[in-house]
Amino acid sequence: MIVARTVADTRTALADRGDGRVGLVPTMGALHGGHAALLAAARRECDTVVMSLFVNPAQFGDPSDLNGYPRDETRDLEVARAAGVDVTFVPPASELYPPGYQTWVDVTELGAFLEGEHRPRHFRGVATICLKLFTIVRPDVAYFGQKDAQQVEVLRRMIADLHLELELAVLPTMRDSDGLAISSRNARLSSEERARAAALPRALATRDPETARSILEAAGLDVDYVAIAPFAPPVLAAAVHVGGTRLIDNVPLEEEQ
Numbered sequence: 308m309i310v311a312r313t314v315a316d317t318r319t320a321l322a323d324r325g326d327g328r329v330g331l332v333p334t335m336g337a338l339h340g341g342h343a344a345l346l347a348a349a350r351r352e353c354d355t356v357v358m359s360l361f362v363n364p365a366q367f368g369d370p371s372d373l374n375g376y377p378r379d380e381t382r383d384l385e386v387a388r389a390a391g392v393d394v395t396f397v398p399p400a401s402e403l404y405p406p407g408y409q410t411w412v413d414v415t416e417l418g419a420f421l422e423g424e425h426r427p428r429h430f431r432g433v434a435t436i437c438l439k440l441f442t443i444v445r446p447d448v449a450y451f452g453q454k455d456a457q458q459v460e461v462l463r464r465m466i467a468d469l470h471l472e473l474e475l476a477v478l479p480t481m482r483d484s485d486g487l488a489i490s491s492r493n494a495r496l497s498s499e500e501r502a503r504a505a506a507l508p509r510a511l512a513t514r515d516p517e518t519a520r521s522i523l524e525a526a527g528l529d530v531d532y533v534a535i536a537p538f539a540p541p542v543l544a545a546a547v548h549v550g551g552t553r554l555i556d557n558v559p560l561e562e563e564q
Contacts, residue, residue: 327354331446337377337491341481345450346390365432448474
């Protein structure tokens with residue numbers, strides 16, 4: 308596996324890969340089972356697999372959240388090697404946001420509600436970094452998880468609006484035995500908080516916003532939102548705070564709902 312730290316080195320590493328199908332799995336590290344599923348799908352379906360490993364400061368509004376985000380590059384690179392990744396792009400922030408940087412991508416409507424309302428400029432950071440990765444790697448397909456349903460919709464809109472020749476592959480949410488969606492943030496939960504957080508998938512399983520909110524509040528969770536989002540497919544989405552940890556999740560709904 309090639310570990311590239313610069314845009315130039317990444318492009319050089321991919322220059323001799325020929326005309327085969329290139330798959331990109333963007334990550335912020337702290338790799339878990341959800342990432343492993345994305346990497347496995349990319350390995351099955353593509354001739355060349357590229358993984359990015361970059362904690363994107365532009366999508367964090369709270370500096371303490373950015374500083375507290377789990378990082379373990381050595382372990383992440385071991386996981387990538389075991390998954391058969393061909394090239395891992397691991398840039399420093401200065402490589403992607405050099406001094407004087409001032410160009411941003413803003414998906415105005417889809418990025419303004421739910422997560423966008425509670426995390427201003429979050430999706431601006433997501434869309435910008437993803438477009439940069441798409442431009443650097445030139446993948447045929449990029450892999451994302453259904454857990455981040457609004458992110459998927461924002462990127463799908465960006466790809467359509469900017470006429471990018473790129474397929475978006477969306478894999479189902481991976482869950483632990485208690486139903487909680489696998490997330491890097493789960494590691495921050497105490498055992499007591501983890502037990503309370505299990506109310507989140509139970510609430511969403513009702514597929515009813517009012518019932519879901521009642522279950523979440525009864526479990527002592529601080530609710531940012533519970534709402535049906537008009538995505539494709541529609542989802543019941545929620546964001547909650549469990550102690551100092553913020554969790555998001557969603558379940559797809561049938562079209563008629």
